[in-house]
Amino acid sequence: MVGIVGTGCYLPKKILSNFDLEKTIETTDQWIFERTGIRERRISSHDFYASDMGAHAAKKALQDSKINPSEVDLLIVATMSADMLCPSTACIIQEKIGASKAFAFDLNAACSGFLFALEVAKKFLESDQYQTALVIGVEKLSSMVDWKDRGTCILFGDGAGAAVLKKNHADHQILGAVLGSDGRGADLLKVPAGGSMMPATHETIDQRLHFIKMDGREVYKNAIDLMYRMADETLLKCGLKREDVDLFIPHQANKRIIDAVAKKLSLPSEKIYINVDRYGNTSAASIIIALDDARKEGRMQSGDCLLIVVFGAGFTWGGMVIRW
Ligand code: UT7
Numbered sequence: 001m002v003g004i005v006g007t008g009c010y011l012p013k014k015i016l017s018n019f020d021l022e023k024t025i026e027t028t029d030q031w032i033f034e035r036t037g038i039r040e041r042r043i044s045s046h047d048f049y050a051s052d053m054g055a056h057a058a059k060k061a062l063q064d065s066k067i068n069p070s071e072v073d074l075l076i077v078a079t080m081s082a083d084m085l086c087p088s089t090a091c092i093i094q095e096k097i098g099a100s101k102a103f104a105f106d107l108n109a110a111c112s113g114f115l116f117a118l119e120v121a122k123k124f125l126e127s128d129q130y131q132t133a134l135v136i137g138v139e140k141l142s143s144m145v146d147w148k149d150r151g152t153c154i155l156f157g158d159g160a161g162a163a164v165l166k167k168n169h170a171d172h173q174i175l176g177a178v179l180g181s182d183g184r185g186a187d188l189l190k191v192p193a194g195g196s197m198m199p200a201t202h203e204t205i206d207q208r209l210h211f212i213k214m215d216g217r218e219v220y221k222n223a224i225d226l227m228y229r230m231a232d233e234t235l236l237k238c239g240l241k242r243e244d245v246d247l248f249i250p251h252q253a254n255k256r257i258i259d260a261v262a263k264k265l266s267l268p269s270e271k272i273y274i275n276v277d278r279y280g281n282t283s284a285a286s287i288i289i290a291l292d293d294a295r296k297e298g299r300m301q302s303g304d305c306l307l308i309v310v311f312g313a314g315f316t317w318g319g320m321v322i323r324w
Helices: 016-021 029-036 051-064 089-097 110-125 185-186 202-206 217-239 255-266 283-296
Strands: 001-011 015-017 040-042 076-077 101-108 134-140 159-168 173-181 247-250 304-314 316-323
Touching: 001 040, 001 110, 001 173, 001 283, 016 029, 029 217, 029 255, 040 159, 051 089, 051 134, 051 283, 076 247, 089 101, 089 134, 089 283, 110 173, 110 283, 134 217, 134 283, 134 316, 159 283, 159 316, 173 217, 185 217, 202 304, 217 255, 217 283, 217 304, 247 255, 247 283, 255 304, 283 304
Parallel strands: 076 101, 076 134, 247 304
Antiparallel strands: 001 159, 015 040, 134 159, 173 316, 304 316
16 A cells, blocks of 8 residues: 655745736736636746756655655656756756655656656555655746737646655555546647757747647547546546545646536535636646645545546546545
């Protein structure tokens, strides 16, 4: 068995409200709030990197779990806004926090990244070799959104969260997960340039191809469908029913998506955790920030059944049940 022994998160202090956005693009607080449930998001300063946010969150999670960085065997960073393409942000964070024994790597499954990374870490810990894992979800999406594209720039925010996992830990135990992907959705949400397919040129910059491009409506429909299916499939895998869920923690992309999924699952509003209003969509950081916030707000009690569902670019998706 593998359990979560500590969590922590880091949110930049700078708040960008919908009213701030009204001054730079053709939009309104009313439109953004009605269509997404978002009021504001956090923005990191230009010289405070994804690795800095991730390192801060990691230190908090390690303190919370009373574990020394030198005890960490494995460090996974889920992100789609790595400091740079190479080396991994995981190696940069490893150095910043002094997790010298760990092997470290990045995992990119976009908004599903943290859940994928938790499951990968769990599998490593279930082997005989490793005891302790540090899983970080971090995004600096403010550097990847097109601040002239009102269809996307209103959605995303910066932030980081981290969890420490230990084997043979019965509390906050990961009971099971279901993960999936479908590359047929790849074109619907992407950053076209900057990789080996389309390296940076004057043209790619002029055409704004280094920013996030999204077909919002298609992504929206798929997100509702897949998150709903993941909820039921994951519960089934864990031998649980919808009524067993004490707290539903969905990926925080859009409140309308969350409401639609919860309605299809017949989950009452008091069992749903939402913080998208405060942070927007922080992609790979969204689930761990939500988990950490929910915990600090006293939303879960010992023994509670937490159901997490995610959906992101790729497409990627997943569900996980944690017995808190
Ligand atoms: O984690 C996974 C990643 N992403 C997501 O989950 C996001 C999924 N998609 C969405 O959340 C929604 O599709 C959006 C919030 C992005 C858009 O909402 P929508 O209800 O699908 O709006 P739309 O794109 O269909 O646009 C409706 C109208 C358009 O005007 P016309 O063509 O009807 O005249 C847009 O130009 O709203 C306009 N619009 C805006 N108006 C004011 C688009 N963005 C804005 C804006 N302010 N920021």
